[in-house]
Amino acid sequence: MEFLSLLDFTFFLLAAFGALVGIIFGAIPGMTATMAVAVCLPLTYALGLHHGLALLLGLYVGGISGGMVPAVLLNIPGTPSSITTTFDGYPMAQKGQGEKALRVSVIASVVGGLISAAVLFLFAPMLADFSIKFSYVEKFLIILLALSVIASLSSSMLVGIFSGVIGIWLSLIGDYSISDGGNGKTRLMFDFMEPYLFEGFSLLPVLIGIFGISTILLEAEKGVKSELSNERIQFGKGGGFSLSLFKGRLTNLVRSSFIGTFVGMLPGVGGSAASVLAYTQEKNLSKDSSQMGKGAPQGLIASESANNALTGGALIPLLSLGIPGDSTTAVLIGAFTLQGIQVGPLFIPENAETWYIMMTALVFANIVMFFLMFYAIKHIAKVVMVPKHILYPIIVMMCVVGAYAINYGIMFDVWTLLIFGILGYLVQKIGLEVAPLIIGFILGSQAEVYFVKSLESFGTFSIFFTKSPIAVVLWLLILASVAFSIVMSLKSRAKRRQELLS
Amino acid sequence: MTVSKKTLAGLGSAVALASMTLGAGVAMAQEGELRGNVRVVIGSTSTGGDTYQNSTIVVDKLAEHLDLNMKVDAVGASSAFRTLDRDSRGNTLMIFHDQSYLGYLYGVEGYENIFEKYTVGPTVAINPGNAYLVPKDSPYETLDDIIAAVGDGEEVRVAIQPGGVSEIGFSALKNAISIEHPGMEDNLVAVNTGSQADKNQQLFDDQADLINGTVQANEQYTRLPEDDQKAMRFVWLTARQGTIEQAPEDGLGQTTREQLLEYVEPNVHVTMGDDETFTFDKEFFFLYNKDMDPGIVEQIDEALTEIYAEGEIQEVQKNSFFIPNFKPSEEASEYLHEKMSRYEGIIENIK
Numbered sequence: 001m002e003f004l005s006l007l008d009f010t011f012f013l014l015a016a017f018g019a020l021v022g023i024i025f026g027a028i029p030g031m032t033a034t035m036a037v038a039v040c041l042p043l044t045y046a047l048g049l050h051h052g053l054a055l056l057l058g059l060y061v062g063g064i065s066g067g068m069v070p071a072v073l074l075n076i077p078g079t080p081s082s083i084t085t086t087f088d089g090y091p092m093a094q095k096g097q098g099e100k101a102l103r104v105s106v107i108a109s110v111v112g113g114l115i116s117a118a119v120l121f122l123f124a125p126m127l128a129d130f131s132i133k134f135s136y137v138e139k140f141l142i143i144l145l146a147l148s149v150i151a152s153l154s155s156s157m158l159v160g161i162f163s164g165v166i167g168i169w170l171s172l173i174g175d176y177s178i179s180d181g182g183n184g185k186t187r188l189m190f191d192f193m194e195p196y197l198f199e200g201f202s203l204l205p206v207l208i209g210i211f212g213i214s215t216i217l218l219e220a221e222k223g224v225k226s227e228l229s230n231e232r233i234q235f236g237k238g239g240g241f242s243l244s245l246f247k248g249r250l251t252n253l254v255r256s257s258f259i260g261t262f263v264g265m266l267p268g269v270g271g272s273a274a275s276v277l278a279y280t281q282e283k284n285l286s287k288d289s290s291q292m293g294k295g296a297p298q299g300l301i302a303s304e305s306a307n308n309a310l311t312g313g314a315l316i317p318l319l320s321l322g323i324p325g326d327s328t329t330a331v332l333i334g335a336f337t338l339q340g341i342q343v344g345p346l347f348i349p350e351n352a353e354t355w356y357i358m359m360t361a362l363v364f365a366n367i368v369m370f371f372l373m374f375y376a377i378k379h380i381a382k383v384v385m386v387p388k389h390i391l392y393p394i395i396v397m398m399c400v401v402g403a404y405a406i407n408y409g410i411m412f413d414v415w416t417l418l419i420f421g422i423l424g425y426l427v428q429k430i431g432l433e434v435a436p437l438i439i440g441f442i443l444g445s446q447a448e449v450y451f452v453k454s455l456e457s458f459g460t461f462s463i464f465f466t467k468s469p470i471a472v473v474l475w476l477l478i479l480a481s482v483a484f485s486i487v488m489s490l491k492s493r494a495k496r497r498q499e500l501l502s
Numbered sequence: 503m504t505v506s507k508k509t510l511a512g513l514g515s516a517v518a519l520a521s522m523t524l525g526a527g528v529a530m531a532q533e534g535e536l537r538g539n540v541r542v543v544i545g546s547t548s549t550g551g552d553t554y555q556n557s558t559i560v561v562d563k564l565a566e567h568l569d570l571n572m573k574v575d576a577v578g579a580s581s582a583f584r585t586l587d588r589d590s591r592g593n594t595l596m597i598f599h600d601q602s603y604l605g606y607l608y609g610v611e612g613y614e615n616i617f618e619k620y621t622v623g624p625t626v627a628i629n630p631g632n633a634y635l636v637p638k639d640s641p642y643e644t645l646d647d648i649i650a651a652v653g654d655g656e657e658v659r660v661a662i663q664p665g666g667v668s669e670i671g672f673s674a675l676k677n678a679i680s681i682e683h684p685g686m687e688d689n690l691v692a693v694n695t696g697s698q699a700d701k702n703q704q705l706f707d708d709q710a711d712l713i714n715g716t717v718q719a720n721e722q723y724t725r726l727p728e729d730d731q732k733a734m735r736f737v738w739l740t741a742r743q744g745t746i747e748q749a750p751e752d753g754l755g756q757t758t759r760e761q762l763l764e765y766v767e768p769n770v771h772v773t774m775g776d777d778e779t780f781t782f783d784k785e786f787f788f789l790y791n792k793d794m795d796p797g798i799v800e801q802i803d804e805a806l807t808e809i810y811a812e813g814e815i816q817e818v819q820k821n822s823f824f825i826p827n828f829k830p831s832e833e834a835s836e837y838l839h840e841k842m843s844r845y846e847g848i849i850e851n852i853k
Contacts, residue, residue, distance in 0.1 A: 038576075041549055042558065132732065135707045175611060178664045179696035184611050198580055198612060267699050321732075322719060323699040324550065333550030338558065340822045342755055344722030345732055408543075408575045409585075457693070457709045 003356040011054045015361045018058020019368040026066020029076040029208050030402010033063020034328045044335045054361040061365040068105040076212035081271035081307035084279040088299030099381040103241040104297045105304040106373045112305030113366035115257035116312025121359050128320030131265045137467040140450035141474035143443050146273045149280035150436040151485035160436045167440025174200025181452035196412040205403040205416040213421025216392045245297050252282050260306030264313020264325050271310050271326045272442045278306030284484045534797025540572040543582040545598035552629045556786050557597040560626045563815050567805050580612040590793035599786045601666040603842045607849050610665040622835035623788025628825040630741040631717035638733035645738045645770050652690050653683030661693040661701040661710035668714045671740045674780040677848045678772045721755040739765040740782040748825045803830040
């Protein structure tokens with residue numbers, strides 16, 4: 001217990017401050033947890049490793065959680081992993097239940113964060129050994145499973161699949177690197193686009209464009225009256241929130257937290273897949289998922305518990321293999337490198353003090369995040385009270401600044417934001433769906449890389465079915481997910497027909 | 503009193519002109535020197551990697567010495583080159599390593615001849631950690647075993663990231679096999695992957711027999727028990743013996759300098775023909791926009807000369823397992839150009 005002597009007031013202050021700044025970063029559209037950690041990384045030089053880690057872990061937890069705020073209130077995912085939060089959060093906010101949605105999300109977040117911290121603490125080395133059983137084949141199947149949600153996310157299965165395929169196609173634009181099994185040439189573009197699109201479209205500008213800007217365009221089309229953004233909003237006394245909302249949802253909460261932790265620990269699968277997968281599983285497994293996507297708290301629980309569980313999950317391969325589990329931990333590893341500390345399979349046994357310090361910071365940051373957000377929500381939720389003609393220009397400005405900053409000042413990212421804003425608007429106008437499109441965009445390129453690499457490594461299609469028992473289990477889950485989508489689609493078609501007849 | 507639009511426009515123009523003249527005056531007074539905020543872009547997107555780490559050490563010292571605001575941005579190779587192309591004022595500098603010309607030699611898209619397109623600045627350090635590893639229970643004890651096995655017609659798969667630093671050792675090995683066992687070199691097969699995690703995974707999955715790695719990233723794996731699926735063993739460090747000899751005696755982690763020396767020349771011999779042994783030191787250096795004021799090149803050279811003369815930076819670099827290697831711009835450019843020609847020969851040979 002020698003590490004206790006290292007825990008001073010500054011340590012806790014930095015973790016709390018990190019959580020607060022992280023929440024602000026996460027809540028501003030276009031700013032992410034990764035950015036917050038990257039900006040503060042050089043500070044670890046001055047602060048020393050332990051204090052530096054307290055700050056960075058605070059930023060990480062806060063940044064991931066803060067993403068829920070614009071997702072719920074403005075339909076803009078603050079971070080890529082809060083896309084699924086918009087599915088139910090924004091409809092709830094439109095019904096005047098923004099505060100309730102945020103409270104549900106905060107509780108789900110803290111539970112997800114703490115469960116993953118516990119898993120990290122108790123099982124990290126063991127799970128790291130398990131995670132290396134996931135080769136290209138299994139990673140491809142995980143992504144395929146997440147992609148299978150496309151079919152069930154939209155009102156019409158075919159429209160969903162079509163939108164998803166467009167998303168995948170958009171994700172393939174750019175350089176097809178030799179490392180990814182390609183030929184090192186650019187594709188799906190004209191030569192003159194090469195200087196701009198060499199690395200393809202950047203994820204975050206696409207995300208905030210297609211969600212945020214298009215929502216604003218759709219609203220602007222209705223005409224900007226000087227009314228409040230939401231006149232029916234419920235404030236005070238929790239905005240209609242009570243803990244009974246979690247009744248019967250414990251399975252969802254725990255399952256989603258484990259899914260988040262699990263996906264987090266697979267390097268290269270990425271954060272967004274975690275919440276998408278948790279959302280899919282809730283949709284497939286819950287008794288009644290008919291309200292999901294229309295403003296059901298269960299969707300928020302799945303999404304937010306999973307994306308916060310990522311934090312602990314992504315630290316598993318980082319601290320047990322020296323391999324970052326997601327983009328933020330990829331920056332976080334810099335804190336160790338800058339201090340000359342090796343992170344690898346022997347990190348935990350050789351740096352027990354740092355390990356305990358990190359765990360303390362992680363748990364503390366989650367608790368601080370909870371209190372900061374839970375009690376600040378009633379004020380935060382008032383954002384929607386700001387008149388639209390003031391609110392929307394501010395959001396657009398923040399989106400532009402965020403898009404410009406995300407890759408350290410690339411102007412084309414701002415154009416990407418606008419292009420996808422307009423595309424998102426048009427897509428909805430012609431009846432396609434944004435959610436499957438964006439999921440296709442996020443997961444498409446990874447799916448391709450792992451698919452091609454599997455074939456390159458094993459040389460046969462049959463490997464996808466025979467690689468390992470894990471692959472077989474994943475196939476069963478994919479089949480179940482697809483079958484569920486088909487059944488749901490048939491049911492809703494029959495229901496529509498019945499309604500028409502009557 | 504009413505002010506006409508014309509008067510206002512005239513007044514506005516006069517103010518604008520005056521401020522421009524004043525601005526130009528200030529800029530001219532400082533010409534030939536770094537000024538304002540200086541952004542140092544690096545050719546890697548990782549803040550956990552050696553390029554970021556080394557650049558931060560150098561840039562921090564430089565900023566302190568010149569009393570300037572300087573910041574390292576991990577933007578990645580193609581973005582860094584493009585950013586550098588756009589700024590000839592000296593507010594954007596770049597730090598990268600041998601990848602910058604190896605990418606060109608391997609014909610990777612986005613890479614051009616740095617000696618023609620940019621001004622090559624001073625070298626600052628070497629990362630001596632470029633390594634090749636096998637699973638701990640591999641039948642190949644040494645690199646010689648691998649060369650012999652390939653010569654005997656056995657297929658050996660090597661996980662590398664194509665098109666640069668990770669591939670050059672593989673190319674040299676292939677070249678050595680073509681010299682020692684002509685016609686057998688195709689038995690050495692490259693398994694193209696991306697990150698270090700991917701390369702490690704290839705070894706865990708038994709999809710590669712040999713992987714490219716680094717002392718920094720893989721040293722802990724070499725200390726795992728043999729029955730661990732993740733356990734590895736070094737068989738080759740591409741650095742020169744003289745480079746490793748400059749490393750701290752304690753080496754890295756629990757692998758001492760003495761142990762590391764077992765894996766470099768002359769203990770490990772990869773021939774380039776004519777009794778020459780292949781070695782590769784991964785060196786970090788500055789790159790500047792070709793049109794940048796030569797005064798700035800000189801200013802940075804001078805500042806770094808003074809910083810290295812103080813001796814403190816060397817300690818910081820060595821503590822982070824870098825070997826200090828400062829060479830002023832002109833010397834560095836010549837030296838790196840010669841280095842590129844050497845590797846060009848190897849890459850040509852195995853085409």
